[in-house]
Amino acid sequence: MYVAVKGGEKAIANAHRWMADRRRGNRQQEELGTAQVEEQLGLAVDRVMAEASLYDPELAALAFKQASGDLVEAVFLLRAYRTTLPRLAETLPVETSAMHIERRISATFKDVPGGQVLGPTYDYTHRLLDFMLLAEGEVPEPARAEEALEACPQILDSLDAEGLIEQEVDDGAMPYDITRDPPDFPVDRATRLQMLARGDEGYLLALGYSTQRGYGRNHPFAGEIRQGSVEVEIEVEGFDEPLCIGEIMMTECQMINQFAGSRTTAPQFTRGYGLAFGRNERKTMAMALVDRALRAEELGEPIQGPAQQAEFVLAHADSVEASGFVSHLKLPHYVDFQSELELLRRLRRGYVQQHEEAEASSSEASPAGQESLRTAVEEAAQ
Amino acid sequence: MTPAQRHRIFALTPFDRLAAHWQTLGIRVSHRCVRGPETGMTMVRGRMGGSGNAFNLGEMTLTRASVALEDGTLGHGWVAGRDKAHAEMIAVIDACARHDNWGRRIDTELAEPLADVLQHEREERSKAAAATRVDFFTMVRGE
Structure with missing residues (x-):
């Protein structure tokens, strides 16, 4: 049985507002631009494009920024966006x-x-933190062969x-x-x-x-x-x-x-x-x-x-x-859970009852209690 | 140059550079869009092992535009990404290049110089790659 529950609009709106504030962070710091993400966090952008299955560096950078750097969330955002676009062509296999x-x-x-x-x-680096990157400094151009x-x-x-x-x-x-x-x-x-x-x-x-x-x-x-x-x-x-x-x-x-x-x-x-x-x-x-x-x-x-x-x-x-x-496990499962609670309580009542009966008739220990518990579970499941 | 050869150069050239060079040709035409510009996607295909059967790798954004000049000449532009102005400009240049009086000028004064710039950029990148090419040498031990 499904029972429709409404509510939480205001809480949700305020939660998202706070999320946006968190994403922006300390206003004393300059805001991160998507062009900076695209240029300077390129490997994150590339991973988002690959797993979202959509090549668009600018949008992948936007998704990364919007998700506060959560790559799985960014992949989800870009994947969702791709469903809004029509397919115009298929490419020839890339050479x-x-x-x-x-x-x-x-x-x-x-x-x-x-x-x-x-x-x-990054191969052949020593994986030592480069403290130079904490400071601003000029980075030389790449070397070029003749x-x-x-x-x-x-x-x-x-x-x-x-x-x-x-x-x-x-x-x-x-x-x-x-x-x-x-x-x-x-x-x-x-x-x-x-x-x-x-x-x-x-x-x-x-x-x-x-x-x-x-x-x-x-x-x-x-x-x-x-x-x-x-x-x-x-x-x-x-x-x-x-x-x-x-x-x-x-x-x-x-x-x-x-x-x-x-x-x-x-x-x-x-x-x-x-x-x-x-x-x-x-x-x-x-x-x-x-x-x-x-x-x-x-x-x-x-x-x-x-x-x-x-x-x-x-x-x-x-x-x-x-x-x-x-x-989806975070979504309300109030009714589902109530029915499980109900079932568990019934099983426990049965268990206690049998235990008491067994004690009353005393004598030989048998796995009968276990057996009847299993039967009770099966019955309840049907 | 064939229309496809020209198109390749205009699609690979960043929009700002293309627009600046196109301005200098002084070809002024009015046009209307007959399709788009509109953004969609194309499914990028790869090949198993680089040479085998095709498989679908993933999509990329793509923008297309088709324009008609006043005399009805059609031109088309298809460009990676979401830049509608870029697709429309390629379509306009494509239409103009199909005119006998402009085709030659567009090839020699626009497409060829832009192709040279692209080639130069590629060579610069390739030289940077070449600087990271490993030169192996053998250590002779003992004597």
Whole structure:
């Protein structure tokens, strides 16, 4: 039974007003601008875009500011905004091999065409707090080499040419779109990748980590990680060729994993793939690990770890859905709870009554009390 | 230059820069919008493993505009983000470039110089990346 309860409008309005005041903080401090967030807290902005599944740095910065830096709340805000926009086009698949590289590394080959390019990274820092940042100071421009980078071809292509790794060939299949139709398990790899791409980074990181610790081990190597800008093209009327609408920052991770083979195919390395909007290296590495783990069934591997169970992994990856369902516990459940209270009181009355009867008839101790309690619970549940 | 080649340059160029350069050409036309400008989204697709089947990665904001010049020539602009003025300006330039008398000027005085600027910016970024390229050297131990 549902009983409609109204009330709290004034309390809610004042709570939101106070929230806005908290967000603004001490008025002696300058207000944080969204342009500052976009420029100076870019990795937070990128994470919000990736998990909200909407690329728009300005709006992601706004969501971040509005949420007082709560990333999950910011993802929710941006995801909600995306439902207000019409879909105007689908892009051609982005050509990550034509990326304008800002970072590109391989853990499998030292000498690769184009080289190991570190780019702007926190790797190799000592993780010591930099107290200089407490003070205002000039930051020097980045160093520049005499020459631009050479071409940086996809590193896995060299293994591909020798047939040492599974080939990824486009057969022209149209991908399923979970924003149009809800996922229907079991789902194909395209659907899995779409769900992983918007999945919570912490969750995917934990699952990826679990495969490394032995829960569905697949011996990964970071074959290549690349980060940079990629041009985006769509096909529209009025133009004979694909139309470039701009460029977006992306991160891609190609994991090389241990072998698969059969009577008809020679043993080959297998692949796990991660791709995300923005600079999201940890996310794409975790995504690639989990993508590979979820291919267990296809590759004939025993399913032993949580990260290999597609429905479990994918149905719980989305932070908007997860936080929504957890947060709903805060909503009034007064009537639900009253009925539980009522039930518990009835059970306890039954328990006491039986206890007294048992004591009265004294003698042998038996599990009868437990038994009848279980029966009472089952009856009440029906 | 094909319309798509021009469009690419105008879409990659920030609006303020495009507007400033377009002003200097002194081409004054009046136009009306026949569609938009309106903001929506496009679904960005990736490929499994970088070369395999397509999958849907996530959406990005996109703004489009279609305009007609007084003589009925149509032009279209599609640009990443939510800048309606940018989409409309691309559409106007696209329409003008489809005129024989302006097409050549737009290519040589607008599209090409802007492409050079974009190329220069990319090279500067690439040089910064190149400065972080690792030079391996081998330590010879003993003798």
